[in-house]
Amino acid sequence: MKKKPNKNTHKIHNYEYYTSGRYIDYISRPSAVYIQNDNENRTTLLAEMDSKKLNVNLFMKSKLLINQLSEKHIDGYGFKEESKKLEGKTGLHKLFEKNLIDIDPKEAKEEFKKLENNNQFIWEITLNPGQLGIDNQMVDKNEWNEILNKHMKSLLKANKLDPNKIEGYWALHSNSKYPHIHLGFFEKETNHSNNYRQSGKFSSKSVERFKYLFENSIKTQAEYQNLFSLKNSIWNNRKEIKELFLSTIALKNKQETKSYEALSANELKILNASKVIANFYKNSKSKSYAAAKNNLEVKEAINDIYEAIVENNQKLALAVTKYKQEFESINKAKFSDKYSAGLKDEFVANEKDEFEKQIGNIIVKQCLKMNAKEKEVQTSLNYQEKDLKQDFNDDELPIGLSFYPYKYDEISKLKRMIRSLNYEFNRLSRSQKFQALRKYKKNISGVKSKVIL
Structure with a gap:
């Protein structure tokens, strides 16, 4: 039976069509091939698509080689700097290559030309997932390459062909309504002893399975x-x-200590909570948030x-707020692929604990640091008061106060005044300390009415 012309090329795809190089010319033509830069991936491409406010179909058409070339301005010296990204870009790729490398069409033509007198099989496949490719935003050629390589191996093996002995070339086209792949392949060495497929025909069952796996991979890959x-977005937000x-917290620690009466409701909340945390960890060997996981009061x-x-x-x-929204988004997401669904459940279960642990450790560490500073201040005050008491009696202090005010948290203003005089006390001789104490008694008289005894 005489072959009919192909409805797209309007040419008869006979043996000479492939060996002459016309097939490679057709699948690698600039008006059809989708071009992607080496450093681009699904994330960057979708971000670009969103920024240009284009749908998948229009965006992929904008990436046609001919359209990208027309966007670049050519001056008297040739392509400008931005056009260099397109140098060597042909949109033609080799089957079973892990990395997406653009192939010179001349190289592919030479390989097909070698088959001229071999009288061996040449296979051609067009893979068009239709609306599925649009719905799943298949804009990344790396994903197409991964899916194609994976399932072509299974298809070949199902038809008694060794993938390692196959040479193939493919191109992704985005010039029509749906993105699709054109693939042509052949055996590197002629094998006439394969009686299983004398006609070169693939089994319909293997083709149907290939179609199912290819489409399913598009869904799961996108998911x-x-x-x-x-x-990644949630991790960055965290x-x-x-x-x-x-x-x-660091900024709050640098701020000047306020009197107890001047604390806001929020600051009082933090102060009271800090005391609970400090008291718990005072007798705990572990200073991490995990040590308090079973203590409801500390948590x-x-x-x-x-x-x-x-x-x-x-x-x-x-x-x-952004973190919570994205976490809720991933928590409610449904995945048809069991592997992706399992990864999602694992992430949701671990992420909440990880967030809680990281923030909890920060708070515990800062509370213990603040508590250590308070102890240093109190130790300094105790030494200072002890030194003064060697020379002066409690009777000489304002009524109701002693050198050991155990309620020092409630008289923070008094502590600050003592602290501000600390340097002066250290420099003065014993005879000058008496004058300093008089100055101290005069200053304290203005605040004693506010001190809670």
Whole structure:
């Protein structure tokens, strides 16, 4: 039976059509091939598509070689700097290559020409997933390459062909409504002893299975990539929250100590929670958040500090809101692929604990650091008061006060005044200390009415 002309090429695809190089010319023509830069992937391409406000079909058409060439301006010296990215780009690729490398069409033509007198089989396949390719945003040629290589091996083996002995060339076209692949392949060495397929025909069962696996991989590949992108975004948000949290706490620690009466509701909340945390870890060998995992009171105290700090920092609050929204998005996501669904469930289960652990460790560490500073201050005050007591009696202090005010937390203003005089006390001689104490008694008289005894 005489072969009919192909409906796309309008040419009869006989043996000479392939060996003459016309097949390679057809699948590698600039008006049809989709071109992708080496450093681009699904994430960067989709981001570019969104920024240009294009749908998948229009975006992929904009990536046709002929369209990309027409966008570049040519001056008297040839292509400008931005056009160099297209140098060597042909849109033609070799089958079973792990890395996506553009092949010179001349090289492919030479390989087909070698078959001229061999009288061996040449196979041609067009892979068009239709709307499935659009719905799953198949804009990354690396994904097409991975899926094609994986399932072509299975198809060949099912038809008693060794993938290692096959030479093939393919191109992704985006010039029509749906992106699709044109693939032509042949055996590197003629094999006339294969009685299983004397006609060169592949079994219909193997072709149907190949079609199913190819389409299913497009779905699962897109799902996996979406899951991967969501996970990365959530991890980046968590990192930002951690950095903002650390800087916020560090800033608070640098601020001047306020009197107890001047503390805001948020600051009082943090102070009271800090005491609970410090008391717990005072007798704990482990100083990590994990040590308090079974102590509800401490966990509530840590949460109180977290909420108070987030509430008081707008930038941090926005970052937390974004994190929660994306976490909820991935938590509600449905995946048809069992592997992706399992990865999602594992991520959701671990991410919440990891976030809680990281923030919890920051809060515990800062509370213990603050507590250590308080102890240093109190030790300094005790030495100072002891030194003064050697010369002066308690009777000489304002009524109701002693050198050992155990309620020093409630008289923070008094502590600051003592601290500010510390340097002066150390420099004065014993005879001058008496004058300093008089100055101290005069200053303290203005605040004694506010001191809670």
